[in-house]
Amino acid sequence: MRTGIVHARVVCDQDRMLEDGAVIVEQGRITAVLEADAVRPDMADCFLDARGLTLTPGWIDIHIHGAGGRDLIEGTAEAVRTVSENVIRDGCTSFIASLTVVSHPQMLSILENLAGCSMDQPGASLLGIHSEGPYLSVQYKALMNEQWLRDPSLEELRQMCEAAQGHLKLMTVAPERPGMPELIEAAVAEGITVMIGHTAATSAQVHQARLCGAAGFTHLYNAMSQHLHRQPGCVTGAFLEKAMAAELIADGFHVDPEVVRVTWQHFGSSRLVLITDAMLGKGMPDGCFEFSGLLCRKKGQHVRVVETGRRAGSAIGMNDAVRIMQQMCGCTPCQLVEMAAVNPARLIGVSNSKGRILPGMDADLALFDQQWNCHAAWVRGECRWKSEDCGF
Numbered sequence: 001m002r003t004g005i006v007h008a009r010v011v012c013d014q015d016r017m018l019e020d021g022a023v024i025v026e027q028g029r030i031t032a033v034l035e036a037d038a039v040r041p042d043m044a045d046c047f048l049d050a051r052g053l054t055l056t057p058g059w060i061d062i063h064i065h066g067a068g069g070r071d072l073i074e075g076t077a078e079a080v081r082t083v084s085e086n087v088i089r090d091g092c093t094s095f096i097a098s099l100t101v102v103s104h105p106q107m108l109s110i111l112e113n114l115a116g117c118s119m120d121q122p123g124a125s126l127l128g129i130h131s132e133g134p135y136l137s138v139q140y141k142a143l144m145n146e147q148w149l150r151d152p153s154l155e156e157l158r159q160m161c162e163a164a165q166g167h168l169k170l171m172t173v174a175p176e177r178p179g180m181p182e183l184i185e186a187a188v189a190e191g192i193t194v195m196i197g198h199t200a201a202t203s204a205q206v207h208q209a210r211l212c213g214a215a216g217f218t219h220l221y222n223a224m225s226q227h228l229h230r231q232p233g234c235v236t237g238a239f240l241e242k243a244m245a246a247e248l249i250a251d252g253f254h255v256d257p258e259v260v261r262v263t264w265q266h267f268g269s270s271r272l273v274l275i276t277d278a279m280l281g282k283g284m285p286d287g288c289f290e291f292s293g294l295l296c297r298k299k300g301q302h303v304r305v306v307e308t309g310r311r312a313g314s315a316i317g318m319n320d321a322v323r324i325m326q327q328m329c330g331c332t333p334c335q336l337v338e339m340a341a342v343n344p345a346r347l348i349g350v351s352n353s354k355g356r357i358l359p360g361m362d363a364d365l366a367l368f369d370q371q372w373n374c375h376a377a378w379v380r381g382e383c384r385w386k387s388e389d390c391g392f
Contacts (some may be wrong), residue, residue: 001026001045001046002024002025002026002031002043002044002045002046003024003025003026003044003045003046003047003048003381004022004023004024004025004039004043004044004046004047004048005022005023005025005047005048005050005055005365005367006022006036006039006047006048006049006050007020007021007022007036007049007050007051008021008022008023008050008051008053008054008055008367009021009053009054009055009333010022010023010033010054010055010357011054011055011056011057011333011334011336011337011357012033012057012337012356012357012358013057013334013337013338013341013342013355013356013357013358014269014270014334014335014337014338014342015334016334017333017334018033018034018035018036020035020036020037021033021034021035021036021055022034022035022036022038022039023055023357023363023365024039024043024044025363025365025378025381026381027381028362028363028380028381028382029360029361029362029363029380029381030357030358030359030360030361030362030363031359032359033357033358033359048392049391049392050367052369053367053368053369053375054333054367054368054369054370055357055365055366055367055368056091056333056337056341056357056365056366056368057093057337057341057342057354057355057356057357057361057364057365057366058091058092058093058094058124058341058354058364058365058366058377058378058379059090059091059092059093059274059318059319059322059340059341059366060092060093060094060095060127060340060341060344060345060348060350060354060355061087061092061094061095061096061275061276061278061318061344062095062096062130062170062247062273062275062344062347062348063096063098063130063218063219063247063275063276063277064083064087064095064096064097064098064275064276064277064278065098065099065100065277065278065279065280065291065313066079066083066278066279066280066281066282066291067082067083067086067087067278067279067280067282067283068082068083068085068086068280068282068283068284069082069280069281069283069284069289070082070083070280071279071280071291072097072098072099072114073099073100073102073110073292074110075109075110075111075112075113075114076113077113077116077117077118080097080114080117080121080126081121081122081123083095083097083124084121084122084123084124084125084126085121085122085123086123086282086283087123087124087317087318088123088124088377088379088384088385089123089317089374089377089385090317090318090319090320090374091318091319091366091367091368091372091374091377092124092317092318092319092366092377093124093125093354093364093365093366093377093378093379093384094124094125094126094127094350094354094364094379095124095125095126095127096126096127096128096129096130096169096170096348097114097126097128097129097130098129098130098132098170098277099129099130099131099132100132100133100143100144100145100291100292101132101133101134101136101144101145101148101149101292102145102148103148104134104148104156104159107131107134107160107163108159108160108163109163111129111131111160111163111164111167111168112163112164112165114126114129114164114167115129115163115164115165115166115167120379122384123379123384123385124377124379124384125364125379125380127169127348127350128167128168128169128170128348129164129167129168129169129170130169130170130171130172131160131168131170131171131172132144132171132172132197132198132218133148133149133172133173133198134148134149134150135149135150135151135152135173135174135177135180135183136149136172136173136174136177136197136198136199137149137174137176137177137198137199137200137201139200140174140198140199140200140223140224140225141198141223142198142222142223142310143291143292143294143305143310143312143313144198144292145292145293151177151178151179152173152177152178152179152180152182152183153183154182154183154186157183157186157187157190161190161192166191168190168192169191169192169193169348169349170192170193170194170195170348171187171192171193171194171195172195172196172197172198172218173187173194173195173196173197173199173209173214174196174197174198174199174200174201175196175199175201175205175206175208175209175214176199176200176201176202176205180209180212181208181209181212184209184212184213184214185212185213187213188212188213191349193215193216193347193348193349194209194213194214194215195214195215195216195217195218195247196209196214196216196217196218196224196234196237197217197218197219197223197224198218198223198224199223199224199225199234200224200225200233200234201224201225201233201234201237202225202231202232202233202234202237203232203233203234203236203237203240204232204237205237206234206236206237206238206240206241207237207240207241210237210241210243210244214244215244215245215347216244216245216246216247216273216347217234217238217244217245217246217247218247219247219248219249219254219275219277220235220238220246220247220248220255220263221235221254221255221259222249222254222255222311227239239266242271244271245271245272245273245343245346245347246263246267246271246272246273247272247273247274247275248260248263248272248273248274248275248325248339249275249276249277249314249316249321250274250321250324250325250328251301251302251314251316251320251321251324252324252328253301253302253311253314254277254311254314257328260325260328260329261328261329264328264329264331268335269331269334269335269336269338269339269343270338270343271343272339272343273339273343273344273347274318274321274322274325274336274339274340274344275321275344276314276316276317276318276320276321277313277314278313278314278315278316278317279291279296279298279303279312279313279314279315281296281298281303281315282314282315282316282317283315284298284315286298286299286300288306289303291303291312291313292312294306294307294312295307296312296313298315300315301314301315301316301320302314302315303315318340319368319372319373319374320372321340322336322339322340322372323371323372325339326372341354341355341356342355342356343355362379362380363378363379363380363381364378364379364380365377365378366378367390373387374387375387375389375390376390376392
């Protein structure tokens with residue numbers, strides 16, 4: 001079955017956009033990207049008219065903890081399925097399951113269970129697992145349980161990799177922990193993308209971590225040492241290490257809009273990776289939820305710890321992150337696609353199949369209106385979700 005999506009504004013990647021474009025899909029892959037007026041009737045068995053809408057690569061959320069009332073730390077197929085079915089409605093076609101800190105035996109069990117889950121979910125695809133810790137700073141623990149924070153262990157890393165069966169794709173670490181250079185090098189050798197976060201690192205320690213193979217920063221500005229004129233911290237290092245990517249929670253709540261604009265001006269779209277850092281309250285009515293062992297209150301798209309008032313993840317979707325980033329910084333559609341699809345695909349090593357609309361790539365696609373409301377989403381060419389007012 002060959003399907004043609006025609007007359008959409010097609011945002012292919014960071015460089016190419018067709019104002020009146022068409023995409024042909026066959027057997028889960030993109031086979032052609034062309035101007036709509038060049039489409040022939042014999043190119044597809046059916047055509048979907050997407051006039052007035054924007055077609056993009058599906059968003060890739062590399063940092064999400066839960067949604068729809070389920071936390072991925074449960075390590076259950078039901079939790080993964082719920083998150084998958086929730087985020088596809090935002091045009092997010094794939095995600096990484098992010099885990100907070102627990103005991104080592106519990107982590108091994110969770111990794112084994114998640115590794116046993118199908119990567120092909122009913123909504124967005126599960127691309128792997130992100131261990132946010134446990135080798136993090138006590139000072140910048142945020143919501144992490146201090147009981148389980150510790151110095152790195154190469155033996156523990158080996159056990160985690162074995163339990164995850166190749167699905168451990170990301171790990172957040174604090175570079176200042178003793179023995180971290182060896183841990184970073186070992187993790188990179190296992191194919192894990194190492195991110196810096198929840199850290200008291202100096203800019204010099206950030207630089208050393210980059211030399212060992214660290215590739216980016218977990219939720220830039222949040223839970224890390226800041227840019228101080230006599231104490232250059234992790235944020236200073238992020239500005240200096242131009243080869244490294246930086247996650248950004250672009251909800252106007254975790255990072256002040258003016259700081260987002262300064263970051264945008266300095267980093268540009270080539271380094272930024274939009275994430276949600278969403279927790280289980282995403283997609284749920286306002287109320288209280290337990291997240292990382294703490295009672296948290298969700299109100300709208302924002303979440304705080306009840307006892308302290310501290311920010312506790314978010315309840316935004318990837319399309320919200322894209323919309324708010326555009327409002328704050330005036331980004332072009334190509335720049336938004338770069339930050340929400342191209343860059344995350346590159347960071348986790350799937351850029352040969354995902355993150356761009358090009359012939360030969362997986363047909364992971366999403367269709368949006370001008371406000372970035374998702375009207376339809378496809379995973380490997382299969383329509384996994386469409387809105388009630390979708391015209392096809």
